[in-house]
Amino acid sequence: DAKTTQPPSMDCAEGRAANLPCNHSTISGNEYVYWYRQIHSQGPQYIIHGLKNNETNEMASLIITEDRKSSTLILPHATLRDTAVYYCILRSGGSNYKLTFGKGTLLTVNP
Amino acid sequence: ETGVTQSPTHLIKTRGQQVTLRCSSQSGHNTVSWYQQALGQGPQFIFQYYREEENGRGNFPPRFSGLQFPNYSSELNVNALELDDSALYLCASSFWTGDRFYGYTFGSGTRLTVV
Numbered sequence: 001d002a003k004t005t006q007p008p009s010m011d012c013a014e015g016r017a018a019n020l021p022c023n024h025s026t027i028s029g030n031e032y033v034y035w036y037r038q039i040h041s042q043g044p045q046y047i048i049h050g051l052k053n054n055e056t057n058e059m060a061s062l063i064i065t066e067d068r069k070s071s072t073l074i075l076p077h078a079t080l081r082d083t084a085v086y087y088c089i090l091r092s093g094g095s096n097y098k099l100t101f102g103k104g105t106l107l108t109v110n111p
Numbered sequence: 112e113t114g115v116t117q118s119p120t121h122l123i124k125t126r127g128q129q130v131t132l133r134c135s136s137q138s139g140h141n142t143v144s145w146y147q148q149a150l151g152q153g154p155q156f157i158f159q160y161y162r163e164e165e166n167g168r169g170n171f172p173p174r175f176s177g178l179q180f181p182n183y184s185s186e187l188n189v190n191a192l193e194l195d196d197s198a199l200y201l202c203a204s205s206f207w208t209g210d211r212f213y214g215y216t217f218g219s220g221t222r223l224t225v226v
Contacts, residue, residue: 034214041219042219042220043115043201043203043217043218043219043220044154044201044203044215044217045217046214046215046216049214087153097142097144097159097167097205097207097215098144098156098159098167098169099144099146099154099156099203099215100156101146101153101154101155102153103151103152103153104153
């Protein structure tokens with residue numbers, strides 16, 4: 001079972017920042033927070049991941065709370081092409097790197 | 112650099128038949144995983160292969176089997192197809208050094224319909 005909780009849907013206006021929350025209150029010390037997104041009929045696309053520090057790349061920023069029990073994915077300037085299902089996933093180390101997906105958040109960016 | 116490619120893109124099979132789905136990993140990747148995604152659900156982990164051996168499996172019956180080849184391409188085989196096997200099957204490849212894992216690259220999937 002997925003160990004993360006996300007809202008089922010969110011809306012955002014084009015050009016505004018999209019802030020997608022994720023709760024992972026039972027996260028353990030060696031688990032990373034990963035974010036993927038899936039645009040309709042395509043495979044999931046990696047966005048960003050982090051352990052305990054905030055991370056930023058060309059696509060997004062990831063803010064992880066100090067107690068690591070929740071995180072927020074930020075798309076700074078959402079476009080229509082960012083409309084997708086966003087998955088917040090915990091992944092532990094070791095040799096089995098399976099990703100346990102939940103149902104994710106459907107982000108709809110409106111013109 | 113090529114991405115992950117899967118074939119075929121769509122497939123229709125009859126209940127009870129067998130099916131083989133194929134995946135070509137991204138260049139340089141040595142790990143491949145397969146996922147099943149039912150309509151409206153997130154992908155579910157089937158199994159993972161590293162250096163041609165299965166090293167992780169999800170909650171799927173033995174009629175789901177796989178192979179990874181020396182060139183790191185792979186196959187997913189499903190025997191005795193059931194109607195509930197209708198789903199999008201995703202292949203994901205990555206590179207693992209033994210102490211560091213690099214994120215997965217997913218293919219676009221094979222849409223399997225069992226009638």
